[in-house]
Amino acid sequence: MAVADTTLLPLNQGLPWQDEQWQQLCRLLNSNRLPHAIMLSGGEDTGKRHFAERFIQRLFCISPLDDEACGECKQCCLYLSGGHPDFKRVEPEAAGKAISINAIRELSAFSVITAHQQSWKVALVAPAEAMTLNAANAFLKTLEEPREKTLLLLVHDQLAPVLPTIRSRCRVLSQGLPPPALVRDWLAQQLGDAGGAVDELLARAGGRPLRALAFAESNTLDDIARFEQVLKQVQTGEAPPVSSAAAFEGQSLTQLLEWLLAYYSRQLINAAQSGSFAQPRQFAFYDLLLATRKKLESKTNLNPQLILEELFLSLSQST
Ligand SMILES: [Zn+2]
CATH class of the missing domain: 3.40.50.300 (P-loop containing nucleotide triphosphate hydrolases)
Structure with a gap:
């Protein structure tokens, strides 16, 4: 959606x-x-x-x-x-x-x-x-x-x-996704003086211009940074998965899932670029994220909090 x-x-x-x-x-x-x-x-x-x-x-x-x-x-x-x-x-x-x-x-x-x-x-x-x-x-x-x-x-x-x-x-x-250079110029123009974060906004929004604009208008970058901080702690075992998920109760699971997908795909790309191969369980986790997105799109009755807890648990076991 x-x-x-x-x-x-x-x-x-x-x-x-x-x-x-x-x-x-x-x-x-x-x-x-x-x-x-x-x-x-x-x-x-x-x-x-x-x-x-x-x-x-x-x-x-x-x-x-x-x-x-x-x-x-x-x-x-x-x-x-x-x-x-x-x-x-x-x-x-x-x-x-x-x-x-x-x-x-x-x-x-x-x-x-x-x-x-x-x-x-x-x-x-x-x-x-x-x-x-x-x-x-x-x-x-x-x-x-x-x-x-x-x-x-x-x-x-x-x-x-x-x-x-x-x-x-x-x-x-x-x-399709518009050419990045065109989007970049357009977004910088829309944001005027606040345009310093254009590249980061676009990266977070997966190159989608209107999503990047919405992120800028709602200060979403701060929310994403907080969410990613928790993901990192869950991943490294510094924070327990289930109670960490509880902190996001009531938030849109669709949105959190998009952020999680962006976060994790960045990790896979970084691993590939640095010459280290991702492990099968990392791909399995990524597949789980995609499957969850599909499940959400099917609009059946789901328990968002339970799904987030399961994702956090799998994340903690993915590395
Ligand atoms: Zn007219």
Whole structure:
């Protein structure tokens, strides 16, 4: 689940690594060749959601300037207020939950009514992989009946699966991790004087620009440093695993797991670079981290504290 791929940034401000795809979509729009379904597929926290919302505003805007929404016309204001009658947002009721078949039924009903403003109708399905199998099958029917001036826009985090039959009916725009140099310049610009920690922020965020920005805005580096200090103590036997895990009770396990993955993969990389080979049990621990992440994504009822304790125990035995 993305932590920061939201619309914190002004919608009429593009992200430089998306320029080419932005122009591509605008060309299709301007020549009346826009596909009826578009899937933005890529890594977390790289700005897919922002791209989608920016393009939707551009579609609704009645006086765009240089292919950018004006931000001031009636349509822009309606959209930005969250009350545009020709826009439908399809998302889970709470973060980490599934998109239900009822939400898709509402979308089907929305797709057949006439637009209020005689312009585009748009539905944003995000994240697409959150649809239950029933919801995905129902969505397929809507996809198979394209309607004029109706756009279905899907945002998909590429690690999670989505029905191939849905994917094949969409124009897929892949948005991988952006080039590091471009991200670095952008982040430094966003942070202004506070930009000294750009490299560290990006390393902690795995090169994901919006996650790095969110880290900076919430002083997350300090939290990570504290967490890693504990990991180190658990690993070296200076601190007992179970009671150390208790100190993080109530915190997001998804987030802690990401930090743990980053911490441990750095260790494996450092070991490889220094010419020493990692032990099988170290790889086994890394596999356990990946398997746990997959388990969390499956959204079944889990006991986060118990999982963290188990991870800390395994960590203490991994070296
Ligand atoms: Zn406008």
